[in-house]
Amino acid sequence: MGTPVRLVPVVTRVTVRVPAKINLCLGVGRVRPDGFHPLATVYQAVDLHDELRITAREDGELSVAVHTEFDLPEGMSVPEGPDNIAVRAAQLLRERLGDPDLGADIAIRKVIPVAGGMAGGSADAAAALVGCNELWGGGLGRADLEPLAAELGSDVPFLLHGGNAIGGGRGETVSPVLARGGYHWVFATSSEGLSTAAVYAEFDRLNPGAPEVPEVPDELINALRAGDAHALGRALSNDLTDASLSLRPELADTLEVGLEAGALGAVISGSGPTTAFLAASEEHALDLAMALASTGSAADVIQSRGPVSGARLV
Ligand SMILES: C[C@@](CO)(OP(=O)(O)O)[C@H](O)COP(=O)(O)OP(=O)(O)OC[C@H]1O[C@@H](n2ccc(N)nc2=O)[C@H](O)[C@@H]1O
Numbered sequence: 001m002g003t004p005v006r007l008v009p010v011v012t013r014v015t016v017r018v019p020a021k022i023n024l025c026l027g028v029g030r031v032r033p034d035g036f037h038p039l040a041t042v043y044q045a046v047d048l049h050d051e052l053r054i055t056a057r058e059d060g061e062l063s064v065a066v067h068t069e070f071d072l073p074e075g076m077s078v079p080e081g082p083d084n085i086a087v088r089a090a091q092l093l094r095e096r097l098g099d100p101d102l103g104a105d106i107a108i109r110k111v112i113p114v115a116g117g118m119a120g121g122s123a124d125a126a127a128a129l130v131g132c133n134e135l136w137g138g139g140l141g142r143a144d145l146e147p148l149a150a151e152l153g154s155d156v157p158f159l160l161h162g163g164n165a166i167g168g169g170r171g172e173t174v175s176p177v178l179a180r181g182g183y184h185w186v187f188a189t190s191s192e193g194l195s196t197a198a199v200y201a202e203f204d205r206l207n208p209g210a211p212e213v214p215e216v217p218d219e220l221i222n223a224l225r226a227g228d229a230h231a232l233g234r235a236l237s238n239d240l241t242d243a244s245l246s247l248r249p250e251l252a253d254t255l256e257v258g259l260e261a262g263a264l265g266a267v268i269s270g271s272g273p274t275t276a277f278l279a280a281s282e283e284h285a286l287d288l289a290m291a292l293a294s295t296g297s298a299a300d301v302i303q304s305r306g307p308v309s310g311a312r313l314v
Pocket residue numbers: 023026035036037038039041116117118119120122152153154155156169170171196197200269270271272
C-alpha cells in the first residue's frame with residue numbers, strides 16, 4: 001500500500017482559437033413566453049479569431065485578463081472578473097465535473113469586435129469550455145459540452161461547431177449544412193456597440209405580427225449547396241435589420257456604400273452594428289474594403305473568409 005496517488009492534469013497550459021460568426025440569414029419569430037425569440041438562422045464561422053491561453057491552477061481560483069487588439073466601442077468594457085463569460089463557462093464546467101479545486105488563469109486576446117453582433121463573448125465561452133475540459137482532464141466530448149454551451153448563451157453551441165450550420169430554437173440547436181465553397185467577406189465595425197436585448201425589444205415594437213415559426217429561405221440553402229457566391233449575395237437576409245437601423249440609422253449609409261461599390265450582398269451581422277459585405281474574390285474584397293474605409297464611417301474595415309472551424313486547441 002503506497003501513498004495515495006493524486007490525479008494531476010496531463011497538461012498545465014492550453015491555447016484555444018475560436019472564430020467569430022455571422023448570420024447569413026436571420027429569421028426571427030414572435031417572442032416566446034420565456035422572453036427569447038424563435039430563430040431560423042444560418043450561421044457561418046469566419047476567419048476572425050479570439051485566442052485564449054488557459055493555465056491550470058489547483059486552488060479553485062478562476063482569473064481572467066483581457067487584451068484587446070482594437071479600441072473598444074464607447075462606454076463598453078469587457079469584464080475582467082466573474083462576469084466575463086469565459087469565467088462563467090469555466091465555472092459551469094467545473095460544477096459539471098464536480099471538483100471545486102479546479103482552477104484556471106484565462107488570458108484572452110480579443111480580435112472579435114465587442115458588442116458587434118459577431119458573438120465574440122459567446123466565442124470566448126465556447127473556447128473556455130473546450131480549453132478547460134482539456135486542461136482539467138474532463139474527458140467530455142462535444143455532445144457533452146453542448147448543453148453547457150446552450151446554458152451560457154443562444155449562440156455559444158454554434159461556436160463549438162463552426163462551419164455553416166442552421167440554428168433553430170432560440171439559436172442554440174445547431175445542425176450542419178451541406179455546403180460547398182469558401183467566401184470572401186468584408187466587415188465594417190462601429191465605434192458604438194449595440195445591445196442584443198435592446199435590438200430584440202425594438203424588433204417586438206416594430207413587428208407585433210411576427211410569425212410564430214420563422215423559416216430559412218430555400219434560396220440561401222441552395223446557394224450554399226452550389227457554392228454560388230452571387231446567389232448567396234442575393235439571398236442574405238436579416239429580420240433584425242429594421243430594428244438595428246431604427247436604433248442606428250447611419251448603418252443604412254454603410255450598407256449603401258458597400259452595395260454601390262459592387263458587393264454581391266450586404267447584411268447587418270446578427271443584432272449589429274457590424275455590417276458584412278460579400279465579395280466575389282480576394283481582389284474584389286480589397287476594392288470593397290478600400291471603398292468602405294474611404295468614407296470614414298467605420299471604426300475598422302476587416303477582410304475575412306468563411307467558413308472556418310469552431311473552437312479548436314492549437
Ligand atoms: C442576435 C444573435 C443572432 O445570432 O447574435 P448577436 O447579434 O448577439 O451576436 C443571437 O440571437 C444572440 O445570441 P446571444 O448573444 O447568445 O444571446 P443570449 O445571451 O442568449 O441572450 C441575450 C438576450 O438577447 C435576447 N434574445 C436572444 C436570443 C433569442 N433567440 N431571442 C432573444 O430575445 C434576450 O433578450 C436575451 O436576454
